[in-house]
Every structure is written in C-alpha cells, then in structure tokens.
Amino acid sequence: MNKFGMYVKFTAKPGRRDALAAILLEAAAAAESVPECELYLINLSETEPDVLWVTEVWSHAEAHAASLTREATRATIQRAMPLIDRVEPVQLKPIGGKGLLFSSAAE
C-alpha cells in the first residue's frame, strides 16, 4: 500500500507562531497513539518569521482522512484556527528513503 505524505505550510497571524507551534506539538503527542501516523514533525521556517511547516507521513491516505474526522482532531483545529492566517498543503507520494520502512513491493 502506498504511503501518503504532506507538507503543510501554516502562516500564523503576526506574533502567534509560538502559540500555534504549541498546539501542533500537542497534536503530534496525540498522534503517538495512532500507528498509521508514521511522521508528524513540527518545523519553524528559518526564513519566514510567521511560518511553520508540518511534515506528515501516513501509512495510507485513508488513515489521514480518518484522522480529520476524529473529535480530538476537530477540537485541535478549532483551537488553532484563530492563530492562522493561511494554510497551504503540498501533496506528496513518499516512494522511499532513510528513516521510515518502505515495502519493497510498493504498488
């Protein structure tokens, strides 16, 4: 089964990046109990002061879609919304590399 990946660029409202980072780190902690979530990394942009990037890899696309319907996820999104100016996703198909397990017989 193909993994599903995303980079999500969050532009925070001015001065709210740290508060947004704290909420996203809570979301990452909650993801520890979701085995289909293989990677959920919070990164500060080194060049844009209001920007955060989240690196996500899921074992399949359906697991990501299902996560968005969970009550805890929706509550987190509600809390984060007032801090966010803009969200820009980059949709990815992870095909291999170091740091995660890939089946050699990828479909």
Added chain:
Amino acid sequence: MNKFGMYVKFTAKPGRRDALAAILLEAAAAAESVPECELYLINLSETEPDVLWVTEVWSHAEAHAASLTREATRATIQRAMPLIDRVEPVQLKPIGGKGLLFSSAAE
C-alpha cells in the same frame, strides 16, 4: 543541539523525474551508514509532474554541511545535475513531533 531540516524541491527536466528519483534513492541508501542523517525521504509531487521533494533531517547543521563535502555526495550531485532544471530549498528548524527523537532540553 538543534536538529537541522530541509525540504528540497527538485524540478526535473521534462520526462526525467523517474531517473532523478533513482539517483536520490541511491543517495538515501548511502545515507543509511551516516548516523547524523536522521531522515532522507524521496517524495513525488502529486500535483506537479516534473517535481520531486526530498525531506531531510540531520542531527545538527554541521553534519549536513559535512555531507556535501564527501566524495560520494559530490559524485552523486554530478550525476544528477544533467537531469535537473531547478532546485529550491526550504530551510527548517525541526522542534518536535512524532517519528524522531527530540531532546527535551533543546537549546
């Protein structure tokens, strides 16, 4: 010590994305023996047919810089260059999340 992160967007010359992906997957395999390279994932863009993204996390910035001076890395870059139209890096500071170990006392 702070981790160092990058997304690197490679736009391949038309029709050369698969050949470029193969070289980047070799680079990832070589990185298996470099402990400071924590993540080196090759991703196809789902929306741009000539685009690949590489997700990199290193245990510190100096390890990344050192990798660029290695003979094997330089040889790989030489092989990849003719396939590449454009390279756009996004510089990141990974601060936490699921999938990698972060020290709780980040500087």
